[in-house]
Amino acid sequence: MKRKKTKKIQVGNVFIGGDSPIVVQSMLKTDPDNFQETLNQTRELKKAGCELVRIALPQEETCKIIPFLKKEVDIPIIGDIHFNHRIALRAMELGIDGIRINPGTINNVRKVQEVANMARDTKTPVRIGMNTGSIEKRVLKKYKRPTADAMVESALYYTGLFEDAGWTELKVSLKASDIYQTVEAYKKFAKQSQYPLHIGITEAGPIFSGAIKSAVGIGILLYEGIGDTVRVSLTGDPVYEVVAAYHILRDMGLRKRGINIISCPTCGRCKTRNLMEIVEAFEKDIIDFDGHLNVAIMGCEVNGPGEAKEADIGIAFGSNKAILFKKGSVVKTGIPKELAKNILKEEIYNTIG
Numbered sequence: 479m480k481r482k483k484t485k486k487i488q489v490g491n492v493f494i495g496g497d498s499p500i501v502v503q504s505m506l507k508t509d510p511d512n513f514q515e516t517l518n519q520t521r522e523l524k525k526a527g528c529e530l531v532r533i534a535l536p537q538e539e540t541c542k543i544i545p546f547l548k549k550e551v552d553i554p555i556i557g558d559i560h561f562n563h564r565i566a567l568r569a570m571e572l573g574i575d576g577i578r579i580n581p582g583t584i585n586n587v588r589k590v591q592e593v594a595n596m597a598r599d600t601k602t603p604v605r606i607g608m609n610t611g612s613i614e615k616r617v618l619k620k621y622k623r624p625t626a627d628a629m630v631e632s633a634l635y636y637t638g639l640f641e642d643a644g645w646t647e648l649k650v651s652l653k654a655s656d657i658y659q660t661v662e663a664y665k666k667f668a669k670q671s672q673y674p675l676h677i678g679i680t681e682a683g684p685i686f687s688g689a690i691k692s693a694v695g696i697g698i699l700l701y702e703g704i705g706d707t708v709r710v711s712l713t714g715d716p717v718y719e720v721v722a723a724y725h726i727l728r729d730m731g732l733r734k735r736g737i738n739i740i741s742c743p744t745c746g747r748c749k750t751r752n753l754m755e756i757v758e759a760f761e762k763d764i765i766d767f768d769g770h771l772n773v774a775i776m777g778c779e780v781n782g783p784g785e786a787k788e789a790d791i792g793i794a795f796g797s798n799k800a801i802l803f804k805k806g807s808v809v810k811t812g813i814p815k816e817l818a819k820n821i822l823k824e825e826i827y828n829t830i831g
């Protein structure tokens with residue numbers, strides 16, 4: 479897998495594109511007029527490993543949260559703006575770290591030019607976020623329906639508009655809820671432009687099915703070398719978006735955050751009847767863990783000790799007791815199954831230090 483070389487841009491203290499690691503981002507789901515709830519969720523996202531946080535700014539008035547958030551939490555904040563370009567101008571005046579605009583919803587070239595001029599003057603990076611659900615009317619008229627080509631043409635037009643204003647700190651997204659259409663659009667755009675790409679499958683769905691759909695779409699793009707920042711869109715707690723993004727990046731060998739759990743599916747040979755609950759509870763417990771380890775949890779003696787030995791740390795269950803392995807050696811035997819999860823966690827923390 480060879481990553482496509484893109485222009486490197488900076489959003490707050492985070493680099494995107496070029497040789498930078500692929501950045502994980504998410505979006506706040508609280509009411510932006512509720513400062514405390516929004517701050518709490520921003521902190522939760524940061525703790526889960528989120529590197530950029532986007533906030534919806536539905537009105538100019540909402541922008542007053544920007545200086546508050548910037549004072550309280552050290553993570554770049556991106557304002558998500560639709561329809562009213564004046565919100566983008568106000569957000570930039572107030573020192574937002576980046577903005578995302580959808581030219582399709584602003585739908586007025588002169589207004590987008592005003593945003594471009596302000597972005598240049600305030601040195602604010604901008605994502606030009608195309609979406610099949612809101613392609614600008616001019617392009618839609620030409621293509622009749624929201625195709626990948628329509629998104630690409632519109633994105634190239636607007637990156638050109640920003641270039642004419644003398645501002646090139648840009649990134650681009652071309653999202654559809656259909657995987658094939660999304661992949662087609664990104665591949666076509668990447669052939670014609672060096673701007674870093676924000677990737678994701680829009681409106682992917684609820685946590686379980688949405689994570690699978692996102693993994694397929696984002697996985698294909700990453701395999702093609704496309705993608706500089708990732709957002710997994712899920713109908714659920716945004717912390718799961720961050721967790722899912724790291725899972726995808728880790729499984730593709732692109733980032734190394736969190737615990738890689740190797741666990742057997744269990745079968746009739748498993749003598750530990752509640753192994754599924756043990757694994758589920760363990761996964762929840764280590765959700766914020768930022769070190770990287772391979773941890774095996776196995777249900778019986780067939781593959782159990784073998785897999786557990788290969789992992790950094792592993793536990794293999796027998797009839798009533800478990801064995802703990804570390805780097806291939808047995809470090810503890812006769813562990814009662816009710817203590818197994820905590821002993822495993824303790825060993826992880828001892829290992830990482």
Ligand code: SF4
Pocket residue numbers: 742743744745746747748776777778779780781782
């Ligand atoms: S490790 Fe044992 S319990 Fe788990 S799936 Fe394999 S045979 Fe079944």
